[in-house]
Amino acid sequence: METSNYQLILQKLETRASLKQQIYRNTVDVFASTKKALSKLGSRLHQDYTLSDPSVEIVYKDSHQFEAELKFSGDMIMLSMHSNVFNFEEGHRIYSSTYLKQDFSRSYCGVIYIHNFLADSIKYNRLADEGTLIARILVNKDKKFIVEGEGELGFLYEAFSEEEINEEQITKILEIAILNCINTDLRLPAYESVRDITLYQKQTILAASGYPTGKRLGYQFKAEMQNNNNI
Known part of the structure; x- marks a missing residue:
């Protein structure tokens, strides 16, 4: 029994631990590409708009390994990567796809979050302020991805992609996220x-x-x- 259990542990390490390490490395790569895309987008916006209206500040900041941000006027997009790997809850619609039925291990994903905060929340360290999760990008062992999010980001990428995620796709996701932030106004309560x-x-x-x-x-x-x- 002890030998059997030991062999089972080795098998689980191969099928779970090594798999999760592979997904973690994939997510790190994709997050680096996401930060690069956000930096480029910030530079383009600064050149095409801020120079004509210096009062609208557009600034990219690479905070640390797992976080980056882009300030555009009164809003801020914050990117963050979770260091752990997750699976979907039981009964999630994603399990009905042929892609996952062929290989269940494809359902394990790393997560990249896109949050919207008010720029003043960060500037004045208003810890009670709330941000909004605009989207989360889920990356699996094949570097295929889906996106869960607000507005268009809730349905454009709801099934795993047929190809590996790339910078062009990431840029489109970020552009939609920024538009979502700009189109959502700060409203007075009653x-x-x-x-x-x-x-x-x-x-x-x-x-x-x-x-x-x-x-x-x-x-x-x-x-x-x-x-x-x-x-």
Whole structure:
């Protein structure tokens, strides 16, 4: 029994551990290409627009190995790569594809996230501010990909690609993500929902980080912050 279990461990290491290492390496490669594409896109936007209107700041920043960002006026696209490998939940529609039925191991994926934050959230370190997940790019062992996201990014790449992901495809994904950010305005909440605020909230939470803000929230006051304080 011990020998049998030991052999099973070796088999699992081959079918799971080595597989996940391969997917991790693929995701690292794709993330490097994604950062490169975002940097190029930022340079093009800076040249074609910012020079004609210097008040609109467009700046790319490579934060570290697993993160990069592009600031465009009041918005920011933040790229991040998860260091782990995932599989889909049981019953996910992806399992009905012939591609996965031929090889279940193709369903394991690395993940690259595209978030939208307000640029002022980062500038003023407003830790209570909320961002939005615009899309996530899922990369498998074959470097095939799907995208889950908002708007067009919710259906354009909903099945695994027939070819390996490339910089041209990545650029299109990033362009759609940026358009999504620009087209989503920061909206004021109803006046009645933000009318009341305690002195404690004013002197502590708001004084420390500014008005908690996000495109979905507008900004928060009494009811929302009381909920946050109770968490």
